[in-house]
Amino acid sequence: MSAEKAIEAIQLTKRFGDFTAVNQVSFEIPRGEIFGLLGPNGAGKTTTIRMLCGILEPTAGEARVMGYDVAKHAEEVKQRIGYMSQKFSLYDDLTVYENLGFYANLYGVPREKLKPRLAELIAMAGLRGHEKQLTRDLSGAWRQRLALACAIVHEPPMLFLDEPTAGVDPVSRREFWEMIYQLAGQGVSVLATTHYMDEAEFCNVIGMMYRSRLIALSDPDSLREGVIGVLFEVDCQEPGRAELVLKDLPLVQDVAAHGVLLHVQVASEKQRAELEQTLQSNGIVVERIERILPSLEDIFVSLVDHENRQHKRADKD
Amino acid sequence: MRQGFRRMATIVRKEWLHIIRDPRTLALVIVFPVMMLVLLGYAVANDVEDIPLAVADLSKTDASRLLVDKLTVSGFFMVTHSAQSEDQILEMLDAGTIKAGLYIPEGFGREVTTGGTGVVQFYIDGSNPTIAQTAQLAVETVSQSTSQEILVQRLERSGAGMTIHLPVDARVRYLYNPNLRKMNFLIPGLVAVILQVQTLLLTAFAIVREREQGTLEQLIVTPVRSWELMLGKILPYILVAFINVAMTVAVGAIWFGVEIAGSIALLAALSLIFLLGSLGLGVLISNVSRTQMQAMYMASFIMMPSFLLAGLLYPRENMPWVAYYAGYLLPVTYFLEIVRGIILKGAGFFTLWNWIWPMAVFSVVVFFASVFMFRKRL
Known part of the structure; x- marks a missing residue:
């Protein structure tokens, strides 16, 4: 059964002394999916990824990667995964080709396949003609693509990317995700962490981490539809006063100003009329009320609010 | 196994690239020991000789000239100034232009020729004990032998043609270091201590640097095993250390x-055993250090005692017992004896056995402990 799963994490927990970095995180990712782990810095994403790669030992819980237990069969796991760490850890004083060759030899890429494989990777990473350049002279985007090439030199069926796009310009970020798509198209399963919410759009499955916990796990569309009710975009005059009016309304879950527009969150589609009436009875001219899909950022903020409210309630009890 | 060897060779090749891509560090690594040797060689091993001496010879007789000649001929003193009075000598000592002064009073020659005791005053600057002790010993020896010579002359003159022989003549022969040159004592010791310093720092840095760069984390997810990584990192530095x-x-x-x-060949073989342990220590240090700075200070904890307690500069036999036994905890203490034994005495394997086995035990234990403890997990 586990053969179809790329990752299974069961109550995965990591404590450093008194601090719990990852708290009872459970999830299952089918093979061939791109799984995005979102959350602010310090949420526990990197610690989770490090446990899955066998760099850190879990304090409690267990995890299987490509069907192998990360604690018991670390060597089996290592042969099947590629890992790109946060800082694109490359050897600065080695050339592009030497960095690639180093990892290829460590992973035991067969000698007769070595040359064609490296040529293929250099072409993929767009580094042709730069083979002899020292890595320290490469730009951020090139280092990123070289790090990716190093991570997949042994054609692993599972790829872990920790903040793969940090410090890279938007165009290169998009190109990078194109490459990830191609790999996923070839059947590679991917787990990527990021704190850019917009990048989650590239993922098939999204997990949101906050304060060491996994607070949401779903595909992007269901997240948009289901998690936080209905979002209306309100175009009206006197938006400042309108915001105050709506805030006091019991049926409104949240109001946020987006430029001159207001984003109003309510429980259901049917409450549109009630919103309009309230505003008009307060003497505010309403131009337009339109249902919109929330961005992942909206969803994350709303989930975090929800989580914090629960925390407070728990503290009071 | 073959895959393991390939991975190790890969690490060796990479480490070698690091070494040769950084020619400035490489030059330092190669030049540093030689520089240290030359500097220490001149600074520490300088035997005390040609102590600047001022002479106030008011006697101006054969006897006084004989005494001054003998002092000069001994090689310990060089007459740099002449003075007219004791006050002048004291002034020059105050000013530091001389380290010793000899005052021969006017009546010296007369006393000596008439069979009395000629008294001279010798001043020594005691601020540097080594120079002072040497000067004292030299002046005592010289005055005694001068006395003997004068006594013999006197007896021969009065004893009507008979030759006088001194009743006791102790002949000293130094083995191994016939001229008692400190350099001979120091150089072999320096070889040992330099090796210790080099290997310790180089390996500690080589591993901690990967931790700092984050590449160690990347290595941990590869199939490389800790002994492959360790040996791969150590081997290039063994070569560097051998060049040293x-x-x-x-x-x-x-x-x-x-x-x-x-x-x-024996020196090389035993150096290899020592290196194994010393490099292992470097790996142990890198295990507990997060930054190169920490590693540097950790290494100093081993380096300073190596300089002081192992018997490089001062003989261990003269140390207080705590320091004496603490020396046995340092592998470099054994290696120092071995290197001195081979270079100075031409000692063989069996003669040195008592020093070899503790060092070998230490090296093997430390080496395997370091492979074992080398944490592949962060």
């Missing part, structure tokens, strides 16, 4: 004239 040994021994022989009495 060869260069220090060569400079010692060519520049300072300290030749190797024993077998070079």
Whole structure:
């Protein structure tokens, strides 16, 4: 059964002394999916990824990667995964080709396949003609693509990317995700962490981490539809006063100003009329009320609010 | 196994690239021991000789000239100034222009020729105990032998043609270091200590640097095993350390004239055993250090005692018992005895056995402990 799963994490927990970095995180990712782990810095994403790669030992819980237990069969796991760490850890004083060759030899890429494989990777990473350049002279985007090439030199069926796009310009970020798509198209399963919410759009499955916990796990569309009710975009005059009016309304879950527009969150589609009436009875001219899909950022903020409210309630009890 | 060897060779190749891509560090690594040898060689091993001496000879007789000649001929003193009075000598001592002064009073010659005791006053600057002790010993010896000579002359003159022989003549012969040159004592010791310092720092840095760069984390997810990684990292530095040994021994022989009495092959083999342990220590240090700075200070904890307690500069036999026994905890103490034994005495394997086995035990234990403890997990 586990053969179809790329990752299974069961109550995965990591404590450093008194601090719990990852708290009872459970999830299952089918093979061939791109799984995005979102959350602010310090949420526990990197610690989770490090446990899955066998760099850190879990304090409690267990995890299987490509069907192998990360604690018991670390060597089996290592042969099947590629890992790109946060800082694109490359050897600065080695050339592009030497960095690639180093990892290829460590992973035991067969000698007769070595040359064609490296040529293929250099072409993929767009580094042709730069083979002899020292890595320290490469730009951020090139280092990123070289790090990716190093991570997949042994054609692993599972790829872990920790903040793969940090410090890279938007165009290169998009190109990078194109490459990830191609790999996923070839059947590679991917787990990527990021704190850019917009990048989650590239993922098939999204997990949101906050304060060491996994607070949401779903595909992007269901997240948009289901998690936080209905979002209306309100175009009206006197938006400042309108915001105050709506805030006091019991049926409104949240109001946020987006430029001159207001984003109003309510429980259901049917409450549109009630919103309009309230505003008009307060003497505010309403131009337009339109249902919109929330961005992942909206969803994350709303989930975090929800989580914090629960925390407070728990503290009071 | 073959895959393991390939991975190790890959690490070796990479480490070698790091070494040769950084020629400035490489130059320092190679030049540093030789520089240290030359500097220490001149600074520490300088035997006390030609102590500047001022002479106030008011006697101006054969006897006084004989005494001054004998002081000069001994090689310990050089007459740099002449003075007219005791006050002048004291002034020059105050000013530091001389380290010793000899005042021969007017009546000295008369006392000596008439069979009395000629008293002279000798001043020594005691601020540097080494110079002062040497000067004292030298002046005592010289005055005694001068006395003897004068006494013999006197007796021969009065004893009507008979020759006088001194009743006791102790003949001293120094083995191994016939001229008692400190350099001979120091060079072999420096070879040992330099090796210790080099290997410790180089390996500790080589591993901590990967931790700092984050590449160690990347290595941990590869199938490389800790012993492959360790050996792969250590081997290039063994080569570097061997170049260091060869260069220090060569400079010692060519520049300072300290030749190797024993077998070079034995020296090389035992150096290898020592290196294993020393590099292992470097790995242990890198296990507990997060930054190169920490590693540097950790290494100093081992380096300072190596300089002081192992018997490089001062003989261990003269140390208080705590320091004496603490020396046995340092592998470099054993290695120092071994290197001195081979270079100075031409000692063989069996003669040195008592020093070899503790060092070998230490090296093997430390090496395997370091492989074992080398944490592949962060």
